[in-house]
Amino acid sequence: MSLPKVGMVTFSDPREHEYKVLYEEKTAVRMAKAVSYFSEMDMELFSFDIAARSAEEIDRQTAELKEKGVEVFIAYIPCWTWPNGVVRGVLNMGLPTILLSNDDPGTHGTVGLLGSGGALNQIGYRHMRIQQDFTEERPNLFDTKMMPYIRAAAAVEKLKGKIFGFIGGRSLGIDTGSFDPMQWKKLFQVDSDHIDHEEIIRRAEAIDGERIDATYNWLVQSVGEVRYDEKLTEERLKYQVACYLATKDIINDRHLDFGAIKCMPDLTNFRAPQCISTALLNGGYDADGDFEPFPISCEADADGALSMEILKLISGGMPTMFADVSHIGYKEKLIYLPNCGSMCTYYAGRHCERCKNMKNIELRRANRPSGGAVTFTVPSAGEMTMARLCRVDGKYQMFIIETEFVTPSKEILDAFVKARGVHQLPVAFMKADFDIEKFIDVFNSNHISGVAGKYKKELLEVCRLLDIEPVVIA
Structure with a gap:
């Protein structure tokens, strides 16, 4: 079976104080959980050990993903991040894109998700949004929504x-x-x-x-x-x-x-x-x-x-x-x-x-x-x-x-x-x-x-x- 090649970049707050005090631990925990969860799904995942918080890091990670030949891009927003950074990563990739976040009130992820999604819509960049925290408390959108999109997007890219x-x-x-x-x-x-x-x-x-x-x-x-x-x-x-x-x-x-x-x-x-x-x-x-x-x-x-x-x-x-x-x-x-x-x-x-x-x-x-x-x-x-x-x-x-x-x-x-x-x-x-x-x-x-x-x-x-x-x- 030919698996979709998926690239994921995790975005977080570029401000040093807020990142260290509020978001560093939350970002690291959710990043590891995402990588572990997706490794069990029918995809070939390419990801990174650190969050992308600067333009230079966003460019480095997206360039590496492009060299890997990924077909679908996941912009992971586990906590608040500056939307323009997400847009930069999405435009660097130029691929079918999923914005992924969670509904935990302690992460401010929803704010980052909606800010990034709204910015992409302002420039006419179609994407999918998924809000899920790797739990069974809500319907499993990964199976019912995300994977059909990934298979379709990979097919369009392969075509x-x-x-x-x-x-x-x-x-x-x-x-x-x-x-x-x-x-x-x-x-x-x-x-x-x-x-x-x-x-x-x-x-x-x-x-x-x-x-x-x-x-x-x-x-x-x-x-x-x-x-x-x-x-x-x-x-x-x-x-x-x-x-x-x-x-x-x-x-x-x-x-x-x-x-x-x-x-x-x-x-x-x-x-x-x-x-x-x-x-x-x-x-x-x-x-x-x-x-x-x-x-x-x-x-x-x-x-x-x-x-x-x-x-x-x-x-x-x-x-x-x-x-x-x-x-x-x-x-x-x-x-x-x-x-x-x-x-x-x-x-x-x-x-x-x-x-x-x-x-x-x-x-x-x-x-x-x-x-x-x-x-x-x-x-x-x-x-x-x-x-x-x-x-x-x-x-x-x-x-x-x-x-x-x-x-x-x-x-x-x-x-x-x-x-x-x-x-x-x-x-x-x-x-x-x-x-x-x-x-x-x-x-x-x-x-x-x-x-x-x-x-x-x-x-x-x-x-x-x-x-x-x-x-x-x-």
Whole structure:
């Protein structure tokens, strides 16, 4: 798991007499308590043994934190301090900021907190305020308020400088998958690299045969079953494996962080579906072992891929998934989420042991002109956060749904299989205990992204930090 890197500076009164007589001991005790408390939380904390009471000390500590590459800043105000010093530290860091103090009447911390927060608001610097004294007497704002903000802020900072690999171009006329590279650069500070499909084909044809065989053997031995037929042959599957290895090489050579691939109709008609590639890249493991999951969407859906990357970052590096919003089961209150042929392997079992996930996957024929395999599975039941970045008149909004995947009854599954006929695809069944009519009215894409766990609070903070309108479906 990738932990947020948090830097903390403790501020106190710069006046020597008042510090020695009133605040030195109180500051030291609360500083030690804060460091001890935060060391048990899911963050990588960088802090100091002394309080920052002068401009020189503030500059020294903040410079050191910047060298450490921290992503979130905590300005700790355990006692009264001069607000301009806090503002100096915040501006030095230039990061998402939490002002932290307490409500002990003997510390005058509230005065320092409100004075510093008010000064930051005067210059338009957004921040979060938390008043908590590391006790259980009040609601634990560290878990319910601070950590969601830290995870979100770290994700926004990590997003800066990422490189998106856009392989192919718009697929099947899906306008909601298109994007403006310069808008991304301005809003998210994400760069993009447009790569032709031909680069996959060129590299796939040059992949060493032993490397293809090793990955192919691992794949067929790992999955639960391979249903070979005239459309899904060993030759076709090995070609898909070669395309996967070629895509991995492109990712490494071009230093990509997440991506989207067109695939249809060009490759599905004349080469091979890229389902093996997206299933394995999103899962984070293959014949060579474990690697950092690489969020990659189908049908060149850029906003879908960016949604996946954000979900990955706020969850500490979890594998993400991508699907079509295909069918609304109004009676059973389920939304059916198939994928055109690829489902992230992790969601076939949600096990840390990858072999248990892979055994729940069948390789079945792809009903495309070029043949090949799809990764067929019904994703395991469990908590999910679904999200989707969309644009309305050029401005971004994010749809957020905290829900769960469920295991459908045999009757529901059989009816869906019958309705689909020969076109069987991996499909997740999402609980829809919300206003489905509202969802249909406002949801602005045919695709949706997801990650295991509950991260609505984090996504709301991401939206606040990026000035994106959140649309919570509940």
